[in-house]
Amino acid sequence: NHQSLQDRRAAQADEREQLEAAAAAAEAANSRAAQLAAGVSPHAWARDGPEVEALKDAKVDLAELLAQADEARLARRKELSKLQKEVEACESENDWLRKGGPDRYQAPGGSIRASLRRLFCVAVGKEDPFADLDRSAS
Numbered sequence: 001n002h003q004s005l006q007d008r009r010a011a012q013a014d015e016r017e018q019l020e021a022a023a024a025a026a027e028a029a030n031s032r033a034a035q036l037a038a039g040v041s042p043h044a045w046a047r048d049g050p051e052v053e054a055l056k057d058a059k060v061d062l063a064e065l066l067a068q069a070d071e072a073r074l075a076r077r078k079e080l081s082k083l084q085k086e087v088e089a090c091e092s093e094n095d096w097l098r099k100g101g102p103d104r105y106q107a108p109g110g111s112i113r114a115s116l117r118r119l120f121c122v123a124v125g126k127e128d129p130f131a132d133l134d135r136s137a138s
Contacts, residue, residue, distance in 0.1 A: 025065070
């Protein structure tokens with residue numbers, strides 16, 4: 001369990017680094033968009049060539065990183081949902097066990113008198129008058 005937590009922490013640290021890189025690239029793209037909105041000519045800072053190709057590559061890389069981050073978030077949500085369902089199942093089982101679980105005895109008809117009658121009948125060797133109750137409770 002400790003190892004899985006350490007692995008998860010390392011994976012989250014890697015994801016954080018990717019998200020920080022994606023955020024930096026997004027900030028660069030936003031500042032470029034602001035320059036364009038301000039009326040600065042797109043050709044004023046770069047001519048066709050390696051600069052434009054580098055920008056295109058950076059945008060593609062950013063899109064891929066954002067897609068990976070979204071997939072990781074979705075996987076974490078699914079895992080969290082699964083873990084929550086497991087916790088709920090364990091809590092309901094715990095409640096059932098606290099209430100007696102498989103050994104829970106319920107007096108026939110909810111009556112102590114009927115329970116004592118059953119006990120005495122079985123003790124003296126007679127047939128159990130409430131034998132069908134045990135079969136239906138199982």
